[in-house]
Amino acid sequence: MFAIGLYLALVVAPADYQQGETVRIMFVHVPAAWLALMIYSVMAASSIVAIIWRHPLADLAAKAAAPIGAAFTFLALVTGSLWGKPMWGAWWVWDARLTSMFVLLLLYLGYIAIWQAIEDPRRAARIASIVAIVGFINVPIIKFSVEWWNSLHQPASVFRADGPAIHSSILWPLLVMAVAYTLLYIALHLVAIRSELVGHRIRQIELARADAA
C-alpha cells in the first residue's frame, strides 16, 4: 500500500498551481496528522474502558498506542514546519492549529512519562487513564481550531459537509497514503499490545520468583 501511495504521491500527482512541488509534503503530513488525532482518540477510548470496566487489556492497549501516536504527532509537526517555511515564510507560528498540535505532543509525552515514572503499574494505569481522558478535550480543539480562531492553517479540505474541496488528482494519492499509514498503525499497535502482554507475564514471573526467594 505504501508503494502504491508513494508512486501516486511522487509520480502521478501533479504539482499544485500555487504550491508547486511542495504540495507533495501534504501526502506525508496530512495522514500523520490524522493518525495523531485518531490514535489519541483510541487511547482515550481505551482509558475509559479501563476506568469503567477495569478491563486489563484496555490499559495495555492505551499504553501501547502512546509511542506510536507521539511519533505521528512529531511527524505532523515537522513535515508541517517543512511545508510552512517555503509557503508561509516561517518554520513555526503560534497559531491555534499548530499550538494545539504541539499540546497534543506534550500530552503524549506526559502520558508516556507517567508510565515510566510510577513503579506500581496499577497506579500508573489509573493516573495515565485520567490524563488521557482529560487530554481528549484537546482533540476537538485541534479539529475545530481553524474554524474557531483566525488561523494561518487552511480549513478542512477533505472531510467537509459539501464534499472534498481538492481535486481528485491530489485527493486519491492522499487517501491511499492515509490507508497505508492507518494499516501500519494497526500492525504496530497489535505488535505493541502483544509485547505489553508478554512484558506483563515476565513481570509476574519475576515477582513470583522474588517472593519465593
Next chain:
Amino acid sequence: MSFDANHIGFVLGSYAISALVIAGLIVMHIMRARRHDRRLGELESQGAPRRKPRETATK
C-alpha cells in the same frame, strides 16, 4: 516530480524524515517484541510455568 523545482529540498526532507521515523518505529517494535519473547523463553526454560490453555485453566 521535478527535482529542479523550487523548494524541492523541503519535499525531500519531509519524505526522508517520515521514512526515518517510520523505520525507527518498526525496528523499535520488532526489537522489543523479540527481546520480550527471548526473556520469556529464558524464564520458562528455567522452570517458570507456561500459561495453561484457557479450557484447562477454567476447569
